[in-house]
Amino acid sequence: MRIRLFWLAIFLSITVAAFLFYKNTQAPITYGLAPAFDGNDYTHIYHYFVGLEENYQVPFPFNGRILVPWLAAQIDSGNMIQDFQWVNLFFTLASIIALFVLWRQMGFELKWFMAGFFWLLFHWTGIIRLNAFDPVTVDLPVYLFQALLLLIILKRKFVWLLILAPMATAQKESFLALVIILTVYGIWHNRKTEEGYYPIPLLISAVALSLITKFFIAHYFSPIEEGKGAIITLLYHAKETILHPFEIVRWLVAMFVAFGPALFLAGRKYVLANRYDNTRNVLLIFTLTYLAFGILAGGDMTRIIYLGFPFIATWIMYELREMRTKPLFILGLLSLPLMMLHHHLPDPAFQMELWKSWYPEFANTNIVLMYLAYGGIATLIAYRVNQAAPTELKN
Secondary structure, X not given: OOOOOHHHHHHHHHHHHHHHHHHHHOOOOOHHHOOOOOHHHHHHHHHHHHOOOOOOOOOOOHHHXXXXXXXXXXXXXXXXXXXXXXXXXXXXXXXXXXXXXXXXXXXXXXXXXXXXXXXXXXXXXOOOHHHHHOOOOOOHHHHHHHHHHHHHHHHOOHHHHHHHHHHHHHHOOHHHHHHHHHHHHHHHHHHHHOOOOOOHHHHHHHHHHHHHHHHHHHHHOOOOOOOOOHHHHHHHHHHHHXXXXXXHHHHHHHHHHHHHHHHHHHHHHHHHXXXXXXXXXXXXXXXXXXXXXXXXXXXXXXXXXXXXXXXXXXXXXXXXXXXXXXXXXXHHHHHHHHHOOOOXXXXXXXXXXXXXXXXXXXXXXXXXXXXXXXXXXXXXXXXXXXXXXXXXXXX
């Protein structure tokens, strides 16, 4: 039975309340004293669009992420952080609507809506709390665009990709990779099944429009340093991982912090249930893409992995949808400590070591190993509890 629409109003009301609460209680980063944070680069883009800076002085890859700073600059209230917060609120609400429609389309039970939105709204690196702490960001539309991409695929409304792909590429270049991966998978799927599910010419056109958008932005909003690119960034982080193998442990722990034991339970379920399923394939491919981004696309693994929420959380729900309420509740209790509900994020301008301790990728080795041990224990307990309970659905 499909979830009734009045639940959407409830989830949106909770979203607004949570947004306002953390906006008023979570102190934002002191950007001027924390120069390593991306918000300083987005500040330059915003200042350029409002006319406070004459020259476009932004390094790669931030120079190409113009959509959100441009939107914030259209508000131009005289308070930059407030302008970004208004844009963030809009995309937060739009993301909730898109995810609700997506999960309703997939037929998930109400308990999964509750679990998914609770994790999204109240996890410390989720859509509200991290962006109350770091409001000068371009990350918020990622949630909306990913959910829309999945809806386009499920509903086979691929013509909308011709609009979504270039718009999302102007927000963040990673969307181009998603469209390319979808096109490659679509070609393979069509050959395997001969059902013609994916309109390859449309997908190739979406890739072309994304590339044109990327080149157009790179031409008119060029970086202050030439010679850098996405491939070089990926290769650099791959080299760092080879030279420092403990980064793999940090990466695994970052996955656990971002999505809890449920991620590993879903992985085990996928391996055991060997069947060909187009929806399952798409969710897994995009999930693996974002997990790979976590170790290859930047230093802050937890945030990058969590940005794949529409893919990863939806895949987890799809794999574990047979789980009964009691095991899901226990899984939630085991995951609760990862949300850090009892603390606000510390300002790295004044508490850098404390801020690092929140992130497995930056924390000292003892903290990482503590998370690793808890992750193993919590996953084992959740697995045992789920095995002891009968499933609610049969394939």
